[in-house]
Amino acid sequence: MSKGRKPNKRLVPHPVVCGCGKLAFVSLTGPWLTITDVDDLPLLRGGTWGASNSGAAATIYAQRTEAHKRIFLHRAIVGAPSGLDVDHRDNNGLNNSRQNLRVATRIQNSRNSRPRMSCSSKYKGVYWSRVAGKWAAYINFEKERYHLGLFVDEDSAAAAYNEAAIKMFGEFACVNDV
Numbered sequence: 449m450s451k452g453r454k455p456n457k458r459l460v461p462h463p464v465v466c467g468c469g470k471l472a473f474v475s476l477t478g479p480w481l482t483i484t485d486v487d488d489l490p491l492l493r494g495g496t497w498g499a500s501n502s503g504a505a506a507t508i509y510a511q512r513t514e515a516h517k518r519i520f521l522h523r524a525i526v527g528a529p530s531g532l533d534v535d536h537r538d539n540n541g542l543n544n545s546r547q548n549l550r551v552a553t554r555i556q557n558s559r560n561s562r563p564r565m566s567c568s569s570k571y572k573g574v575y576w577s578r579v580a581g582k583w584a585a586y587i588n589f590e591k592e593r594y595h596l597g598l599f600v601d602e603d604s605a606a607a608a609y610n611e612a613a614i615k616m617f618g619e620f621a622c623v624n625d626v
Contacts, residue, residue, distance in 0.1 A: 471545055474510075482510040482521060484544045491524050499542070507541040522549055533557040539622070552620065559613075559620040569602055571624040573609030587612045 472486050477498035484492070495512040510521035521544050522534045528551050535552040536543060539562050552560075561572075568576040569583065577584040577598065583605040585596035596612055599605040606624040613621040 476510055476542075480508065480510075480542060482542045482544055483548075484521070484525065485546050488525050488544070488546070491521070495519075497521065507536075507539070509541040510544060525549060526551055535560050535620070556617075556620045559617040560622045562622065569605070571602060571606035571609065571626070572622060573613070573624075574602060574605040585609045585612075587616065589616045 470486055472484055472489055473481050474484060474489075474492055474497070475481055477496065480499035482497070482499075495514060497510055497512045499508045500511045500518070501508055511518050512521075513519070520534075522528075522536065522541070525544055525546065526534055526549050528534045533552050533554055533556075535550050535557045537548050537550065537560070539560065540548070567574075573587050573596075574583055574585050576582075580598050582598040582600060583602045584598050585605040585608040587594050587596060587609060594612070596608045597605070599608065603626050606626045610621075610623040610626065613623055
């Protein structure tokens with residue numbers, strides 16, 4: 449390295465790995481870590497893995513670039529076929545342990561999404577109805593919106609959403625923490 453030139457701290461040529469039982473915590477570029485099974489560590493060889501923002505959902509994923517194409521770690525681990533998504537059960541895009549990943553359709557993956565930050569409620573499927581002066585619960589299913597009722601308090605509306613989500617979405621339901 450030439451005199452006066454600082455090393456590039458963004459590159460991680462050899463990921464730092466901390467193995468804890470069956471899981472490994474692997475450093476990515478920047479301040480990010482990803483979790484993966486120890487058995488999947490060979491997938492991390494070859495190339496520099498970094499963290500990338502997915503855009504609208506603001507989820508961070510482990511990815512690298514190969515021949516001008518983005519390779520996502522979660523897709524590499526499960527070997528997801530084209531046309532299907534890989535869902536992170538806990539909505540943490542950096543938790544790439546096999547027990548947290550499952551192949552899903554786009555619709556199934558969207559059902560396991562978190563609440564939008566721009567809504568009037570902190571809960572998914574709940575909003576403040578100015579007309580009724582109460583909290584309203586709703587759920588979208590098969591391109592239809594179902595009104596679940598009006599509620600005096602936000603938590604009751606969230607509980608109504610949870611009940612409907614479990615019935616309609618099964619294992620892909622992302623329920624509110626009420």
